[in-house]
Amino acid sequence: MILPGAALAELAVHAGDQVGCDTVDELTVHAPLVLPARGALALRVTVDDNRAVAIHTRPDTAAADDPWTRHASGTVVPTEPVSTAGLAVWPPADAEPLEIGHLYDDLADTGLHYGPIFQGLHAAWRAGDEVYAEVTLPDTTPVAGFGLHPALFDAALHAAAFGGFTGPAEAGRTRLPFAWNGVSLHAVGATALRVRLAPAGPDAVSLTFADSTGTPVAQVRKLHFRAMDTSAPGDALFAVDWVDVAVTGSDAGFEVVDSVDLPEALTRLQAAGDER
Template sequence: LADGEGFLLTGRLSLDTHPWLADHAVWGSVILPGTAFVELAVRAGDQVGCDVLEELTLQAPLVLPEHGGAQMQIHVSAPDADGTGRRTFTLSSRVQNGAGDESWVRHADGVLARGAARPDFELAQWPPAGAEPAETDDLYEVLDGLGMGYGPVFQGLTAAWRLGESVYADIALPEGHASAARDFGLHPALLDACLHALALGGLGGTVGVGRLPFSWTGVTLHAAGAEALRVHVARKGTDGIRLEIADTSGAPVATVDALALRTVSAEQVRVAEAAHLDSLFGIEWSSVTVARGDGAPSRRWAVLGRDELGLASSTGAVVAEYAGLAALREALSAGEPAFDVVFAHLPGTGDDGVAGTVHSAVQGALGTVQEWLADERLADTPLVWLTSGAVTTVPGGAVADLAGGAVRGLLRSAQSEHPVRFVLVDLDGDPASVRALPA
């Protein structure tokens, strides 16, 4: 590395190269499981002589695209100067798709260390004496209802028992996938299935709430390549979970000293997905033929401010002018019937400069929108906001009206909450555009 000691590990993940990852869906989106981040970090530790994943904290989920893949990087720092051999690391990705490479997103960071302790458990007696069988037949239906859509590869919990506040479970990869375990330290689908025991309750968590791993502490891999597991899941402290994982003979495979989980919502997943998918979308305008009726429109129109665009003269409509929204509301209070459409447009730019004009335009529009939504008499009247040159309809074209563009952004947000109450119209200066407004 040009900027000092350390290591950079790189790779690529996709649903083409790792199709089994498609079986890990959260709220309908394929999310790289937290256990895969653990596997990557442990592998990085092997590379630099660290046998303990001392800490791993997840910062952002990785939503895998349906097409293309994710370029991965793990940056491992130089060892600490105190001689302990501890190293920090970060794990990042960027999506690669037909639209080009996206920005890098940091998904996790943590600490690798040396000096793994010998395991202090074994699970040879199975199930443990006194453990009571737990019902697991509908486990994955329950998890699906919580937004955790696990496919066959991740449906590895086959039996479980309760003993006090602990849960013991059998975990196995499905037939046809077991041989893949030898390619991993601990197959992420196996480790993920160990966490499904949490849905059986009794571990200090909330039954009926979907949760995903957030931070891992003290992860040690004692043996690699296991195809089936026995796991003991117990509460650690107030909110933590401890996992003791063994193979089918009871010999230790892995230890997770503490695991913290957080609830996950559909909105959080959508935000993470949008971070990668926004670049796939762009605004593209298409010409359409507008059917124009004969004669002047019969609807009643009003304008906030002066009719500087010549709505009345260009369309033949009867247009009432009001100094502002307050004047319009006063007229309604005095008995004026509601209008079919009310038009608003930006005042002149003034002498505030570009930044000042944008600020004042957005603040003025915000006040108008808030007042408009607060008056129930206007609920059935669309507010049509007119701009000119605030958008460009050709690739590479320049936006002439920056203040209008900013106001359109504000109003698009209002449209998302009140889709039928606001209409955005950008005019190009051609009188024919004004004449087309009735249609």
């Protein structure tokens, strides 16, 4: 289970806000934050005197001198102005509705399985090279303590699939958020969003978020996506290896064979009188 990249961006925005720099100018994801099946992680989010932000974790059982894993790093700056032009009228004029019925089934086929709270994209439209989307949280979802709830933030990114913003599909690989630029938050407590997605270069998209009245909530100046292999097993650091072991002691009554054909080996052993 991987923490969404949107959650890393939200953490960086919150950390920057503590020092008067509530825009994430740049944030690069170095390693996915994998949540353990059991136990917990210690989380460390820092902003230094040069406005550099970094997000680290390690097991909460780690010793004081154990290393931290860096998941993302970048810089924060003071707030940038934001425009929500085109989001006051909803749905946008002259926009064509898009069919999204099988979106989450299609994403599951690429290796991305979203739980109910993350399946928040409910409607989408296209107007020229821009895509507009409507995302909501389930009614009972608590939003206290978040600037922008990560599940709502992440659901807005799902609409990028309709504009080709994430790049071409590849067998066994899917594209996930990699580098964030100009992430700023202007209102908290949102449970529903109007979203505008526009091209921002190869494999990149800009996003503007507003509430149900068209009032600015957040923006992302540019978000780059990068392909990730989803065909590897969960324990990708483990592998099968063959180690030759020298025979020690007496091998009387046994025959050393090189073949790994088990039925053949058993037949030869039984012929030698070994019933094991």
